[in-house]
Amino acid sequence: MDLFTEITLLVTVAALVAFLVRLLKQPLIIGYIITGLLVGPVFLDLVHSRETLEVFSEIGVAFLLFIVGLNLTPKYIGAVGKVAVLTGFGQVIFTTSIGWLLARALGFGSLASLYIGIALAFSSTIIILKLLSDKGDLEKLYGKISIGFLLVQDFIAVFILFLVPLFSLGDSHIKIASRLILASSVLVVVYMVAHLLLSRLNRYVSRSQELLFLFAIAWGLGLSSIFRVLGFSLESGALIAGATLAILPSHDEIHSRLKPLRDFFIILFFILLGAEMVLDGSGNLIVPAIIFSLFVLIGNPIILMTIMGISGYRKKIGFQTGLTVAQISEFSLIVVALGFSFGHVQQEVLSLVTLIGIITIFVSTYMIMNSDKLFTLMAPFLRIFERKKIAMxxxxxxxxxxxxxxxxxxxxxxxxxxxxxxxxxxxxxxxxxxxxxxxxxxxxxxxxxxxxxxxxxxxxxxxxxxxxxxxxxxxxxxxxxxxxxxxxxxxxxxxxxxxxxxxxxxxxxxxxxxxVPRVLAGNNAAKLIEDLSKSKFEDLKVRQVRYLKERLADQSE
The missing domain is CATH 3.40.50.720 (NAD(P)-binding Rossmann-like Domain)
Incomplete structure (x- = not known):
């Protein structure tokens, strides 16, 4: 079978499975992994050009992390509040630690347990944003907090992607130190190039949408390749590449143009992930997968509710925010796949984490979409997550x-x-x-x-x-x-x-x-346009700018 026919069959099966998954109101990532299981050697056995498809999947991962980096703009960084930083770091630390202990108790090695703990700690930005958007909850308090700590998790991800290659250096402190110095030097050089060159180059490149599109791809894949040649992961290079372009005025345009490319290539990554799942020993994976999944579905929300309760938030806000960490993310799968490529973990661990991903994403989707009903049922048991002096x-x-x-x-x-x-x-x-x-x-x-x-x-x-x-x-x-x-x-x-x-x-x-704010705004805007001349608009603009500055100053106090 030639490569073109193979990819056509993979995409066709993925489309059919995705249609069924959408009927169940589930994220498409589950459909892609299930597609991989179906087209893998256990069932249809349609994957033959594995090396080529692995290259395509790596491009998908690079584009995914490149776009994550594009979202790390100064505006969003400044918008992250104290509670987002506290919950972001706190939840990752506690989940990783408990996940490591749980994995060790189940008989996994120390390094494999660390990978599992990290995988359990990260929640899916893509899935949570989609679910919150579908519910219309992006502007609610718990939605804003969730987006904030997911951004914090993205920052933590940068450091983890840099640290993964260090584990392959054994216990040589000299090699680790030299690699850290090299990483710091590379980051300084990239930062200087971005600030001295990219802002000037952007004025020329952004005049042509096609040139901007091509430049963004070259920059993202180019830095990914450089980082890989230097002994780091291409994932860390892609993330840094996106972060350096986030300062450009055209970063939104780059994001919108690269998103379709990311969506196509990342499909192949998840399909290959599903196709490579080890089902021969699936009986041995089921019990650990259920235990870890229960920890993610129940333990992660409890950890976050505890942190938010200590911070002074009411039980409902803590509960709704907690549900958004009740699944592992695409980053979890990428990190463990990266560990597998470095030989840090076995295929069994990668299959286990993939299975945990399917279970937690499937269940947590229904939990988040029905959070109000769940809170009504659970409310009497959640008072423990409120500070008594606030609750009383x-x-x-x-x-x-x-x-x-x-x-x-x-x-x-x-x-x-x-x-x-x-x-x-x-x-x-x-x-x-x-x-x-x-x-x-x-x-x-x-x-x-x-x-x-x-x-x-x-x-x-x-x-x-x-x-x-x-x-x-x-x-x-x-x-x-x-x-x-x-x-x-x-x-x-x-x-x-x-x-x-x-x-x-x-x-x-x-x-x-x-x-109704939008209706009210539309009515007022129509009246303004009808009654005001250009000179009056200038006066109105001055007064509005003064008013907006007052609002901004009031919010910052």
């Missing part, structure tokens, strides 16, 4: 006339209005960082989750005239409306919806007014 906080403020649920969206403008009107108001928020900011400014507030019915029933509504929610969550807003109506306050209830359908549903549920 005393409400010292008098009953307010106005309550604002959610500060970090439109809350700034409402706060200015309340102060101007000299009303007795109270802000409700569940983000400890927001609460600390309000405390420093002596602004009346209470720490709590508006989605927790027990918390809402502790609030004093007796003088309430207005309740405003900036939280674009239908279920939370319905809960607020219901509790206010049950309390017979007669208060005006204003809530927020992210789309028109949700807004209409909230009106039916009893809201007095529903803010």
């Amino acid at each position: 906080i005393k409400f010292d403020y008098e009953a307010p006339e106005v309550m604002l649920f959610g500060m970090n969206r439109m809350g700034y403008d409402f706060l200015k209005l309340f102060k101007k009107q000299k009303k007795d108001f109270m802000i409700i928020d569940h983000n400890p960082e927001v609460i600390d900011n309000l405390t420093r400014k002596y602004i009346p507030h209470k720490y709590g989750d508006a989605g927790d019915v027990e918390f809402l029933r502790l609030l004093d509504f007796k003088k309430l005239k207005q309740a405003i929610s900036t939280i674009p969550d239908v279920k939370i807003n319905e809960l607020i409306i219901r509790e206010l109506r049950n309390a017979r306050t007669g208060a005006l209830v204003v809530v927020t919806a992210s789309n028109i359908k949700d807004a209409l549903d909230l009106y039916k549920f009893g809201a007095d007014y529903v803010i």
